[in-house]
Amino acid sequence: MVFDIAKIRLRALVSTGLTAAALMAAASFGPAHAQNQQPAAGAENLGNWIKICTKDPQADNKNVCLVTQEVRTDAGEFLASVSVREVEGEDGKTLMVAVPPGTLLQPGIRVQVDEGEQQAGKYVICLPNACYAELEIAQAFVNKMKAGKNLVVSVINNQGKAVGVGLTLVGFTKGYDGAPVDTEVLAQQRQKLQEELQKRAEEARKRLADQNGQQQQGDNAGQSQ
Secondary structure: OOOOHHHHHHHHHHHHOOOHHHHHOOOOOOHHHHHHHOOOOOEEEOOOOEEEEEEEHHHOOEEEEEEEEEEEEOOOOEEEEEEEEEEOOOOOEEEEEEEOOOOOOOOOEEEEEOOOOOEEEEEEEEEOOEEEEEEEEOHHHHHHHHHOOEEEEEEEOOOOOEEEEEEEOOOHHHHHHOOOOOHHHHHHHHHHHHHHHHHHHHHHHHHHHHHHHHHHHHHHHHHHO
């Protein structure tokens, strides 16, 4: 199969471009997020599901919509994003999943709603900030997402361990059935989140510096005795 790389890049950037901080993606998942296929502990869901629509010249100028959400840790590290992609006038839908680089590509990904059956997807491309997988889904899967509580994305990390990252489905129905978000509002959200993540990063650096300073003082005190 020959992939339209330009289109994939466009999809990818729209999918994870909900925040300018997507370029801060973590290099790999940590095993702490694989416990019992539940939503990642300590993860922060950045708002509800958001719908973005645009005219796609490569699709006969049809309206193309993404209903998307991404999840990060409390420290702002990117864990995953999931988007449902629909093209005006077409029955088929695509589930697009982005995860940080460092996952094993050959096993692909698995997605499931709550404790339901897993659906398999394949990676299509890796960019510096994330790797992207896709799988075709039917309306029945969308209906499960509407009725479900959590969507779990499972991958194999670079240590060969299974990792499950959970995204809440709260707000999915509203986002899917509702109107697309205003692009100016989205830009404001990006800027606000970028500032918040920078603040968190600075606070984390300060805490680390303080801890190192306290440890050094303790070592010096021990040597003087």
